[in-house]
Amino acid sequence: MEQNKNTLIQFNNYGMGHGDEALALKLAGNYFQLLMDDDRLPKIITFYNAGVKLLHEDSPVVKVLKEIESKGVVLLACKTCLNYYNMQDQLAVGVPGTMMDIITLQANATKVITI
Known part of the structure; x- marks a missing residue:
């Protein structure tokens, strides 16, 4: 896990990719679960634009995001x-943050991945 110690992942969509929402949510759920199972967790995941909807109490991926957060990953919502x-x-999960917080986290990360 050391290699991902200062990695930041950014979600800016409600799911992964563009197109069918059900497929996008299924892909996001698979991604988060595999990330969790593989134990290659980033330090931070930021959520902005429609990505913040993934943190909503009715989100289909909120359960796995709670598990990821419990492992020490910071989930930051714009x-x-x-x-x-x-x-x-x-x-339902994560903490609110400012755009300045996101800019600072991006600048301090050794790797930034945008989904």
């Missing part, structure tokens, strides 16, 4: 995006 989607009180 506050502006939460406000835009009126989700301030519906965050």
Whole structure:
């Protein structure tokens, strides 16, 4: 896990890729579960734009995200995006953060992966 110690993954969509939402959510669920099972966890996962919806209490991937968070991964949701989607009180996992937080985390990361 040392190689991923300072990796940041960014989710900016509700799921993975563009197209069918059900498929995008299935892919995201598979991705998070495989990430968890393989134990190559990043230090941080940021969520912005529609990506913040993955942290919603009704999200189909919230269970695995809670498991990832319990392993010490920081899950950071863009506050502006939460406000835009009126989700301030519906965050089931993760913590709100500012765009400046995201910029700082990106600058400090040794590797940034955008999904």
